[in-house]
Amino acid sequence: MQLPIYLDYHATTPVDPRVFEAMAPYFSKTFGNAASRSHVFGWEAEAAVDVAREQLARALNASTKEIVFTSGATESDNLAILGVARHFREKGRHVVTAATEHSAVLDSCRALEKENFRVTYLIPEKTGEISVERIREAIDEDTILVSLMLANNEIGTIQNLAEVGALCRERGVLFHTDAVQGFGKIPFDVQAAHVDLASITAHKIYGPKGVGALYVRAQRPRVRLEPILHGGGHERGMRSGTLNVPGIVGFGVAAELAVGEMPEESQRLRRLRLRLFDGLSSRLEGVGLNGPALPRIEADGSLAADVEERRLPGNLNVSFAGVDGEALLSSLKDLAVSSGAACTSASLKPSHVLQAIGVPDALAHASIRYGLGRWTSAEEIDYAIETTAAEVLRLREHAPLPAGQTR
Ligand code: PLP
Numbered sequence: 001m002q003l004p005i006y007l008d009y010h011a012t013t014p015v016d017p018r019v020f021e022a023m024a025p026y027f028s029k030t031f032g033n034a035a036s037r038s039h040v041f042g043w044e045a046e047a048a049v050d051v052a053r054e055q056l057a058r059a060l061n062a063s064t065k066e067i068v069f070t071s072g073a074t075e076s077d078n079l080a081i082l083g084v085a086r087h088f089r090e091k092g093r094h095v096v097t098a099a100t101e102h103s104a105v106l107d108s109c110r111a112l113e114k115e116n117f118r119v120t121y122l123i124p125e126k127t128g129e130i131s132v133e134r135i136r137e138a139i140d141e142d143t144i145l146v147s148l149m150l151a152n153n154e155i156g157t158i159q160n161l162a163e164v165g166a167l168c169r170e171r172g173v174l175f176h177t178d179a180v181q182g183f184g185k186i187p188f189d190v191q192a193a194h195v196d197l198a199s200i201t202a203h204k205i206y207g208p209k210g211v212g213a214l215y216v217r218a219q220r221p222r223v224r225l226e227p228i229l230h231g232g233g234h235e236r237g238m239r240s241g242t243l244n245v246p247g248i249v250g251f252g253v254a255a256e257l258a259v260g261e262m263p264e265e266s267q268r269l270r271r272l273r274l275r276l277f278d279g280l281s282s283r284l285e286g287v288g289l290n291g292p293a294l295p296r297i298e299a300d301g302s303l304a305a306d307v308e309e310r311r312l313p314g315n316l317n318v319s320f321a322g323v324d325g326e327a328l329l330s331s332l333k334d335l336a337v338s339s340g341a342a343c344t345s346a347s348l349k350p351s352h353v354l355q356a357i358g359v360p361d362a363l364a365h366a367s368i369r370y371g372l373g374r375w376t377s378a379e380e381i382d383y384a385i386e387t388t389a390a391e392v393l394r395l396r397e398h399a400p401l402p403a404g405q406t407r
Pocket of ligand 1: 010011071072073074075077102104149152153178180181201202210211212
């Protein structure tokens with residue numbers, strides 16, 4: 001076992017060696033510009049992009065012309081939200097989303113507010129779920145778009161998109177999902193979920209950083225949007241810019257591997273996650289689970305038949321009462337974990353997700369997100385249990401905090 005141990009797979013993942021190998025020729029051997037039409041260098045690059053487009057379309061149950069390559073999910077979220085809202089501004093000026101969305105969605109919505117759109121930020125239940133009734137109540141005659149994530153990056157909550165998608169279709173409202181954390185980890189099918197736009201990114205599924213895609217429904221309804229990048233008219237005019245061919249090749253292979261290995265891998269992760277939670281709770285008092293309940297699993301690691309899974313298999317988010325979260329995080333030197341979304345961990349503000357589900361600030365500060373992934377082993381989990389338990393006990397003894405206080 002090598003230290004430090006990486007348990008931050010929601011932030012990013014290492015590139016799978018099989019993905020890396022597939023990408024390698026496209027840096028300096030088959031290096032053409034996929035938009036070059038007059039020679040073999042361009043044709044080869046385009047053919048490689050076509051293969052990846054097919055792999056992604058298959059993984060999403062979409063068609064190839066519905067895949068728009070981007071620089072990552074931040075861009076995909078911006079393109080979906082700003083692009084749709086600006087295109088349909090004459091039809092309506094209201095957008096519905098959740099307070100627990102990623103900043104790429106929330107900040108795109110805030111940008112729309114500056115353009116005189118109205119945005120409703122729904123507060124979820126304690127589990128992080130947003131009921132379809134809440135969305136039904138929020139939609140009015142001015143609503144043009146609902147944006148709701150497939151799975152949350154902090155507490156792992158999986159939303160029931162199919163119900164929301166059916167409602168949106170019935171009401172003639174477009175439906176976008178930030179599918180970044182769920183894609184490749186749990187079943188996701190754009191037809192079954194009645195999704196019109198979906199953001200995905202390669203680096204959360206063992207592909208490279210800096211490449212993503214936006215699924216844009218081509219029929220029933222054909223989704224139109226205003227591009228946010230202007231230039232050569234690549235990607236059917238929706239996203240100009242020379243394609244990142246090696247990145248796209250890697251994204252396609254990563255998606256195929258993730259979807260293919262999902263059944264066994266998700267069982268393995270559920271078992272390890274339960275081992276982690278049981279280990280922490282048996283050694284420590286005051287361990288609070290943030291987000292949905294952990295599903296019951298059978299002896300073979302499969303999900304109990306009567307359980308509807310509401311949390312990503314590799315996610316565990318827990319609070320340790322009576323300790324200073326920052327002190328805990330800095331004392332866990334051999335564990336790469338996170339105290340909130342990686343993107344906001346530079347600030348000491350409690351996580352907006354934990355706040356939205358009603359976790360008191362003191363406990364939100366003392367919370368740790370463990371993200372398990374493809375190379376997480378039982379040995380690593382046991383080490384994580386022992387070091388976390390030892391540090392929590394040490395901090396409680398040497399720097400006790402009155403309940404409800406962090407520092
Ligand atoms: N959406 C969610 C839910 C995420 O977890 C992330 C990554 O942190 C993003 C969007 C942004 O993705 P990218 O890093 O590809 O821009």
